[in-house]
Amino acid sequence: MTSPCDPRYAPAGDVGAALMLVDSQLKGIRDGRTGTDDEQRALVGQLSGALGPKGVDDVLDGTCTLIFMFMKWLRMAHEDQDKDVVEYVVPNLVASLRMMPASIRPETIPTMSALLVAAATGLSPSLWRRQFGDWSDGEMNPLEATALLLAEYINRLTDDPDFASRMISDAFTAHETG
Structure with a gap:
């Protein structure tokens, strides 16, 4: 029996916009820029305004797709080393999220860690999250930070500062041409 959170039932969303933001x-x-500067905030504001509510939902789904793809890659990389991705990646990311109290509220961290576990076990993060209602405004920064931290984790693991973005771009290019 397949799960209602099986990724084949999930919308991919606007992965391009989500990847651009990350x-x-x-x-x-x-x-050397830290935090969200005024220029970055303006860009995100313009993008959100131009997209409208449906477009924002598509970017949310796209961000969840990124998280799923990053965790899938990490799961395969860890399994090659006989390691459990949940044991090695999730605590690291949770610790990183906890170090950002100005932008990540503590009550959102359990949701983000559960989202990572869902993706690590092959479930769609967006469908898993949908079970619990709509995204809250307070979950937007943590969701973006989760995708960002996963990408940076992969980049450090591969010792390539563009690996995570290139991996996603290559996967979608291969899908479109194949």
Whole structure:
């Protein structure tokens, strides 16, 4: 019996916009910018305004797709080492989220860790989350931070600052051409 949270039933969302947001944040951090500067906030505000409610939902689904794909890659990489991705990745990311109290409220961390576990076990993060209602405004920063931290974790693991973004771009390019 398949789960109602099986990824094949999940909308992919706007992965391109989600990846652009994560990638621009990663590049900003590498360039020495920390936090969300006024220019980044303006860009996100413009994007949100241009997308409308349906577009924002698509970016949320796209971010969940990124999280799923990142966790799938991490699961395979850890299994190659006979390690459990939940044991090694989730505590690391939870600790990182806890170190950002200005933008990550403590009550959102259990949701983000459960989202990671859902993805690590092959469930769609967006369908898993939908069981509990709509996303709250307070979950937007933690969701973006979770995707960002996963991408940075992969980049550090591979010693390649663009690996995570390139992996997603390559996967979607291969899907479109194949």
